[in-house]
Amino acid sequence: GQQVMQIPQYQHVQEGEDFTTYCNSSTTLSNIQWYKQRPGGHPVFLIQLVKSGEVKKQKRLTFQFGEAKKNSSLHITATQTTDVGTYFCAGVRASNYQLIWGAGTKLIIKP
Amino acid sequence: KAGVTQTPRYLIKTRGQQVTLSCSPISGHRSVSWYQQTPGQGLQFLFEYFSETQRNKGNFPGRFSGRQFSNSRSEMNVSTLELGDSALYLCASSLKTGLGSGNTIYFGEGSWLTVV
Numbered sequence: 546g547q548q549v550m551q552i553p554q555y556q557h558v559q560e561g562e563d564f565t566t567y568c569n570s571s572t573t574l575s576n577i578q579w580y581k582q583r584p585g586g587h588p589v590f591l592i593q594l595v596k597s598g599e600v601k602k603q604k605r606l607t608f609q610f611g612e613a614k615k616n617s618s619l620h621i622t623a624t625q626t627t628d629v630g631t632y633f634c635a636g637v638r639a640s641n642y643q644l645i646w647g648a649g650t651k652l653i654i655k656p
Numbered sequence: 657k658a659g660v661t662q663t664p665r666y667l668i669k670t671r672g673q674q675v676t677l678s679c680s681p682i683s684g685h686r687s688v689s690w691y692q693q694t695p696g697q698g699l700q701f702l703f704e705y706f707s708e709t710q711r712n713k714g715n716f717p718g719r720f721s722g723r724q725f726s727n728s729r730s731e732m733n734v735s736t737l738e739l740g741d742s743a744l745y746l747c748a749s750s751l752k753t754g755l756g757s758g759n760t761i762y763f764g765e766g767s768w769l770t771v772v
Contacts, residue, residue, distance in 0.1 A: 563663070580761075583719070587746060587763040587764060588699070588746070588763045633698065639705075644761075646699045649698045649699075
């Protein structure tokens with residue numbers, strides 16, 4: 546089962562609104578990766594965070610890794626239709642380097 | 657360079673049959689992992705192979721099995737298919753096992769299996 550809690554499961558936004566998804570782990574992570582899966586497609590790597598408190602930006606996307614390396618977030622500013630898809634986090638357990646996936650957050654743009 | 661290649665892309669099987677899916681990783685990648693994804697669900701880890709050895713296994717019944725060949729190509733097999741096995745099966749490759757720092761996963765486009 547899932548060992549990284551990812552919320553929300555779905556988020557409906559109007560185009561131009563912001564979107565945020567959160568991942569929380571019960572164990573310390575050595576790093577966390579984020580993936581995007583477009584409808585009908587396969588997951589594609591977006592970014593990796595390694596350092597405690599790290600913040601990285603990719604245009605309108607901002608990724609954060611918590612100070613305790615147990616949580617992470619992805620924030621999209623001013624969503625566009627091209628942002629539609631499911632965003633997954635995947636954390637690597639610091640204790641055994643096992644990869645653990647969040648259940649994903651589906652971003653839906655309201656018509 | 658070529659990405660992860662999965663075959664077949666689509667297939668329909670009958671309950672009770674078995675199925676074999678194939679995955680060719682990115683050249684030079686030695687780790688291949690398999691995932692099951694059902695509609696609305698996340699990625700359920702099946703197993704990972706590295707250098708022809710199964711390194712990790714998810715919580716799936718023994719009907720699900722896999723193997724890796726010396727050229728890193730991998731196959732997964734599902735025997736005695738059930739309706740609930742209908743899903744997208746994704747293969748992913750990476751340079752190293754354990755997915756430690758810097759070890760990005762590259763996914764194939766998946767094999768859509770429908771069991772009727």
